[in-house]
Structures are given as structure tokens and as C-alpha cells.
Amino acid sequence: xxxxxxxxxxxxxxxxxxxxxxxxxxxxxxxxxxxxxxxxxxxxxxxxxxxxxxxxxxxxxxxxxxxxxxxxxxxxxxxxxxxxxxxxxxxxxxxxxxxxxxxxxxxxxxxxxxxxxxxxxxxxxxxxxxxxxxxxxxxxxxxxxxxxxxxxxxxxxxxxxxxxxxxxxxxxxxxxxxxxxxxxxxxxxxxxxxxxxxxxxxxxxxxxxxx
Amino acid sequence: xxxxxxxxxxxxxxxxxxxxxxxxxxxxxxxxxxxxxxxxxxxxxxxxxxxxxxxxxxxxxxxxxxxxxxxxxxxxxxxxxxxxxxxxxxxxxxxxxxxxxxxxxxxxxxxxxxxxxxxxxxxxxxxxxxxxxxxxxxxxxxxxxxxxxxxxxxxxxxxxxxxxxxxxxxxxxxxxxxxxxxxxxxxxxxxxxxxxxxxxxxxxxxxxxxxxxxxxxxxxxxxxxxxxxxxxxxxxxxxxxxxxxxxxxxxxxxxxxxxxxxxxxxxxxxxxxxxxxxxxxxxxxxxxxxxxxxxxxxxxxxxxxxxxxxxxxxxxxxxxxxxxxxxxxxxxxxxxxxxxxxxxxxxxxxxxxxxxxxxxxxxxxxxxxxxxxxxxxxxxxxxxxxxxxxxxxxxxxxxxxxxxxxxxxxxxxxxxxxxxxxxxxxxxxxxxxxxxxx
Numbered sequence: 001x002x003x004x005x006x007x008x009x010x011x012x013x014x015x016x017x018x019x020x021x022x023x024x025x026x027x028x029x030x031x032x033x034x035x036x037x038x039x040x041x042x043x044x045x046x047x048x049x050x051x052x053x054x055x056x057x058x059x060x061x062x063x064x065x066x067x068x069x070x071x072x073x074x075x076x077x078x079x080x081x082x083x084x085x086x087x088x089x090x091x092x093x094x095x096x097x098x099x100x101x102x103x104x105x106x107x108x109x110x111x112x113x114x115x116x117x118x119x120x121x122x123x124x125x126x127x128x129x130x131x132x133x134x135x136x137x138x139x140x141x142x143x144x145x146x147x148x149x150x151x152x153x154x155x156x157x158x159x160x161x162x163x164x165x166x167x168x169x170x171x172x173x174x175x176x177x178x179x180x181x182x183x184x185x186x187x188x189x190x191x192x193x194x195x196x197x198x199x200x201x202x203x204x205x206x207x208x209x210x211x
Numbered sequence: 212x213x214x215x216x217x218x219x220x221x222x223x224x225x226x227x228x229x230x231x232x233x234x235x236x237x238x239x240x241x242x243x244x245x246x247x248x249x250x251x252x253x254x255x256x257x258x259x260x261x262x263x264x265x266x267x268x269x270x271x272x273x274x275x276x277x278x279x280x281x282x283x284x285x286x287x288x289x290x291x292x293x294x295x296x297x298x299x300x301x302x303x304x305x306x307x308x309x310x311x312x313x314x315x316x317x318x319x320x321x322x323x324x325x326x327x328x329x330x331x332x333x334x335x336x337x338x339x340x341x342x343x344x345x346x347x348x349x350x351x352x353x354x355x356x357x358x359x360x361x362x363x364x365x366x367x368x369x370x371x372x373x374x375x376x377x378x379x380x381x382x383x384x385x386x387x388x389x390x391x392x393x394x395x396x397x398x399x400x401x402x403x404x405x406x407x408x409x410x411x412x413x414x415x416x417x418x419x420x421x422x423x424x425x426x427x428x429x430x431x432x433x434x435x436x437x438x439x440x441x442x443x444x445x446x447x448x449x450x451x452x453x454x455x456x457x458x459x460x461x462x463x464x465x466x467x468x469x470x471x472x473x474x475x476x477x478x479x480x481x482x483x484x485x486x487x488x489x490x491x492x493x494x495x496x497x498x499x500x501x502x503x504x505x506x507x508x509x510x511x512x513x514x515x516x517x518x519x520x521x522x523x524x525x526x527x528x529x530x531x532x533x534x535x536x537x538x539x540x541x542x543x544x545x546x547x548x549x550x551x552x553x554x555x556x557x558x559x560x561x562x563x564x565x566x567x568x569x570x571x572x573x574x575x576x577x578x579x580x581x582x583x584x585x586x587x588x589x590x591x592x593x594x595x596x597x598x599x600x601x602x603x604x605x606x607x608x609x610x611x612x613x614x615x616x617x618x619x620x621x622x623x624x625x626x627x628x629x630x631x632x633x634x635x636x637x638x639x640x641x642x643x644x645x646x647x648x649x
Contacts, residue, residue: 052369060391061374099393101375102333118295119542120452149546150295151334154452155459164336199220200459
């Protein structure tokens with residue numbers, strides 16, 4: 001009697017939290033500069049980052065961030081290019097890129113919307129907000145909505161970071177407007193942006209909610 | 212009380228060097244550079260300033276631990292601020308970046324460091340851009356670079372952006388991340404003061420700690436130590452969030468009554484609701500309850516430690532009686548499971564299983580025995596890992612289970628009944644034989 005063992009796509013019977021590499025291939029070495037075209041701007045950005053540190057490897061994070069800006073995500077091609085300029089193996093950089101939440105090792109939409117669903121935000125309704133934003137952006141390949149751990153803006157809970165711009169507190173009826181702003185490349189909910197908010201400490205203690 | 216860190220924080224243009232200098236900025240640096248290095252260190256020691264990042268270690272002592280001799284000494288400013296509930300450093304960096312830069316230059320002078328880094332979390336895009344701009348201004352004005360203000364002290368400063376990992380706020384993980392690796396904590400000892408960044412002696416301090424340094428030089432260490440209470444000197448930024456009417460950062464003198472912070476400054480929970488529990492120092496601190504006894508505790512390092520919790524990063528998260536303690540515990544544990552770097556088994560597995568057990572409670576599949584297992588998982592994490600991330604989950608969850616056990620048991624019972632009422636037990640496909648494994 002024969003039966004098939006069910007395996008995950010990476011070949012193992014147990015789910016891993018990373019996709020395993022193809023074990024039949026030889027390990028990739030440091031890419032050959034002659035065979036790896038790197039866009040000039042990206043090369044300049046990575047080299048400028050490397051020059052800032054006593055050890056060039058310290059530039060791994062800024063270099064990957066630059067590559068992600070350039071390619072939209074940390075694609076194998078992007079990692080290959082960073083590896084070529086930094087003289088590191090792609091495996092080393094892949095290990096780094098998969099560790100950090102802000103590096104995408106899968107293709108994603110051009111707009112990154114991080115909705116904080118940590119304790120302080122969820123106490124103020126972040127879970128529902130996240131669902132509503134996900135629904136409103138559903139089907140739009142340009143918008144990548146994901147829930148995120150504490151973004152350090154609990155004073156404007158529930159909040160979201162839209163391409164790095166902090167917005168909050170977001171009411172449920174503002175979700176459509178927010179998505180509309182993102183779709184049309186406008187600044188997201190300008191009146192609710194963190195940078196315009198005065199410090200709570202300077203406001204008079206009249207018991208009123210400053211928001 | 213006169214504000215220090217938050218004095219005129221909303222003044223327009225405070226983030227530019229012109230406004231900052233007009234208000235007396237970089238005068239402390241001038242004063243410090245005119246003093247011998249040891250004298251600056253003595254002021255820091257006399258001030259009794261304790262680290263504002265979470266551990267509360269005396270800053271002056273940390274500086275004095277650095278070995279002397281001809282070698283590269285590094286200074287790292289920890290601006291990774293990822294502790295849930297904490298957002299004080301964000302406000303300093305965004306509105307008064309030169310205060311931090313001045314503090315870093317003075318601290319680097321005291322420590323004999325010539326290279327400094329600000330490790331800022333990658334999500335803080337606006338704040339990192341502001342810091343970068345401020346850095347350029349400070350360089351152009353001669354406060355950074357070679358022989359600062361004609362002295363023998365030189366310093367280069369780099370803003371390094373992280374990429375989204377809570378663990379990189381842990382000092383040794385921060386160093387690994389700054390070296391371009393995955394942010395895994397290192398075995399201690401050797402401590403960073405001896406072998407830190409690039410294996411050199413390294414001083415690591417939080418943004419708020421370093422931003423306080425200019426005031427200590429300006430006022431004198433002893434004068435600064437008169438603020439606050441014994442062993443918890445000075446002022447502290449407190450981030451209040453959750454179920455309060457006025458969430459935000461408030462500068463207080465340490466030793467203020469907790470009730471006055473939660474109700475007085477932050478406005479307390481919405482009308483008609485009561486405080487059920489509060490985290491006094493970020494989500495890693497064991498919780499306190501809404502009892503009068505807990506709310507009347509003075510807010511300082513030693514009192515919080517005596518009450519079985521910690522001041523941590525000074526982030527108060529208030530939870531009122533409309534929220535179930537199970538949901539709070541689940542959110543807390545879920546965060547640590549996500550952020551565990553996976554290097555040490557007790558933390559990697561312990562956070563995972565704690566989340567699974569809390570999921571069982573939420574799904575109505577748990578029994579009170581699960582609470583004992585959660586408690587035992589927590590005690591088995593504490594002290595058994597390279598860093599305190601696992602402990603940071605185990606301590607608040609353990610305290611919630613201990614202090615709200617009755618509510619947990621009620622919830623288990625209630626949710627189980629709810630789940631049973633809606634589930635129809637499936638008919639077994641084959642008759643079960645006693646002793647057989649289903």
C-alpha cells in the first residue's frame with residue numbers, strides 16, 4: 001500500500017516560518033560585478049551608506065531599504081544587486097531581509113499601509129479599523145494593508161502609517177476618505193496627521209479631549 | 212515644577228538650530244567642553260540620572276564603566292522605541308532634535324567616544340528626516356566633526372534607520388543590527404561597556420536619557436538631583452495611552468502620585484467607567500490594578516519595584532472595566548510571539564504556547580488547568596534567555612493571571628458555555644472502543 005506524504009511547498013512535512021531554499025542548488029557566491037548590472041542611482045546610494053560606517057556590512061539595512069525603494073520589494077534581483085555592491089553573499093542579505101518587518105520579500109502593493117493593532121490601539125477599536133481598511137482596499141493591487149505591532153503613536157490611537165506618514169485617530173467613517181487619498185496619491189487625511197498635533201502637555205487641563 | 216524636556220516644546224521652528232540657539236541651545240556643550248572630562252562625569256554621577264529606556268540603570272555609572280585607554284569608544288543612542296505604549300522619544304526627536312544631539316555630544320565627551328550612532332526605528336520616517344536635517348545644521352555650525360568649538364574633542368554622528376523589529380531595542384540586539392546582521396541578542400557578559408559595537412567599548416543610552424544631559428550640565432548635577440525623590444531624581448516623560456480622555460506625553464517630576472497622572476493629567480477613563488488595570492511601564496511591566504492602594508502609589512523607580520512591577524520606559528497603558536482581561540493578555544502575548552527573535556528556546560516556544568493557550572480560552576476550549584500551565588510557562592521563561600524579551604511577556608501575563616484569576620476562570624466558563632451552545636457534537640464515524648485512541 002502506498003500513500004502520499006503531504007508536504008508544504010518547501011518540501012518539509014512541518015510548516016516553517018520561512019520558505020526553505022532549494023537544497024539541490026549550489027550556494028550562491030558573491031555576485032560577479034561584470035555580470036550583475038546595478039542601476040547607477042542605487043549603486044551610489046549603497047556606496048554612500050557604506051562610507052558612513054567603519055564596517056561596510058553595517059550598511060546592510062540602509063542598502064536593503066534603498067533597494068526596496070528602487071524595486072518596490074526586496075526581490076531576488078534587488079538582493080543580488082545589493083550583494084554585488086556590498087561584496088556579500090545574497091544568502092547573508094536574504095537572512096537579514098527576512099528578519100525585519102519592513103522588508104518585503106514577496107511582491108506587494110506600492111502603498112504600504114501599516115495599521116497598528118497593539119494593546120493601546122486595540123483598546124480604542126483598532127481591530128475593527130484594520131478590518132474596515134482591509135475591506136476598503138480589497139482588490140486594489142497598489143495598496144498593501146497589513147496590521148502592525150506598536151508603531152509608537154498610542155496618543156493618536158487608533159492609527160495607521162501610510163507610506164511612513166502617521167495618521168490618527170482614524171474614525172471608522174473616515175476610512176473611505178483615507179483610501180481615496182491613498183489611491184489618488186494625495187497626502188492621507190491631512191487634518192489627522194501626527195506632525196501637526198500639539199503636545200498634550202502644553203494644552204490646558206480643562207478635561208477636554210484634545211482630539 | 213519647571214519643565215525641562217518639554218519647555219516650549221511646541222514653539223514653531225524649535226527643530227531648527229537658529230531657534231534652538233536663540234533659546235540658549237548648545238551653551239551646555241560650550242560649558243561642558245570647558246570642563247575636564249572627569250568633571251562632566253562627576254556631574255552625571257551627582258545627578259543620579261537613571262536610564263529612561265526601561266532598565267533604569269544609573270547613567271553616570273554606565274559611563275564610568277567604560278575602560279580607559281587608546282581605543283575606539285562608541286556611543287549608541289537607542290531610539291528604537293518599540294515598547295508598546297511608549298512614544299516619548301518620538302516627540303523629543305520630532306520637535307527638539309538639537310537637544311538630543313547636544314546631549315549626545317556631551318555624553319560622548321564624558322565617555323571619550325569619537326563615533327556616535329542614533330539607532331532610530333524604521334517606522335519613524337518623519338523623525339529620522341528631522342534628525343538628518345538637524346545633523347547637517349549642527350555639522351555646519353561646527354558642533355560636530357573635528358575639534359568641536361576649538362577643543363580636542365571630535366565626534367562623528369550617524370543616523371541609522373532600523374527596519375521594524377522590537378528586539379532591536381534590546382541593547383546587544385541593537386548592536387548586531389547596527390553591524391548589519393539579524394537583530395539577535397548576544398550573551399552577556401561581556402557587557403557592551405567592554406565589548407560592544409565592532410567589539411569596542413560602547414555606551415548605549417536612551418533618547419530621553421541623553422536629552423536630559425544638557426540640563427544636568429546647565430543646572431549642575433546636585434541641583435538636578437533635587438528634583439524628584441531619592442533614588443529617582445529628575446523629571447520623566449510619561450506616555451499615557453489606552454482608555455484615558457487625554458492620551459499623550461506629560462513631563463512630570465518623579466514621585467508624583469500615579470492617580471494624579473492617570474486622572475489629573477490624562478483625564479482618567481471615559482465617564483462612567485473605572486480603571487480595571489494599568490501597565491505602569493510599558494507592556495513589559497507587571498500590571499497594577501485600579502484599586503486605591505495601587506493608584507495612590509508614587510510614580511518612581513523604587514516604589515514601582517517594591518509594588519512588584521517596574522517604571523520601565525514610563526508608558527502607562529490604562530485599561531478600563533469595559534475590556535476583558537483575557538483580551539488584554541492575548542494582545543500582549545501575541546505581540547511578544549511576533550517579536551521573539553527565535554534565538555532562545557524558552558522565549559520562542561513559551562511565547563508561542565502562551566498565545567495558543569489564550570486562543571483556547573477565547574475559543575471556549577480551555578479549562579482552569581490551562582491557567583496553571585500558563586503560569587508555569589511564565590516562570591520557566593523568566594531568567595532563562597539571553598535577553599529579557601521572554602521575561603517581558605511572562606511578567607505581565609503572570610501578573611494578570613495572578614491578580615485576575617477569578618475573572619479568567621469566569622471567562623473560561625462563560626466562553627466554554629457559549630461555544631458549547633453553538634457547536635453540535637459530531638457523530639463518531641466508528642464506534643469508539645474503550646482505551647482506543649480516537
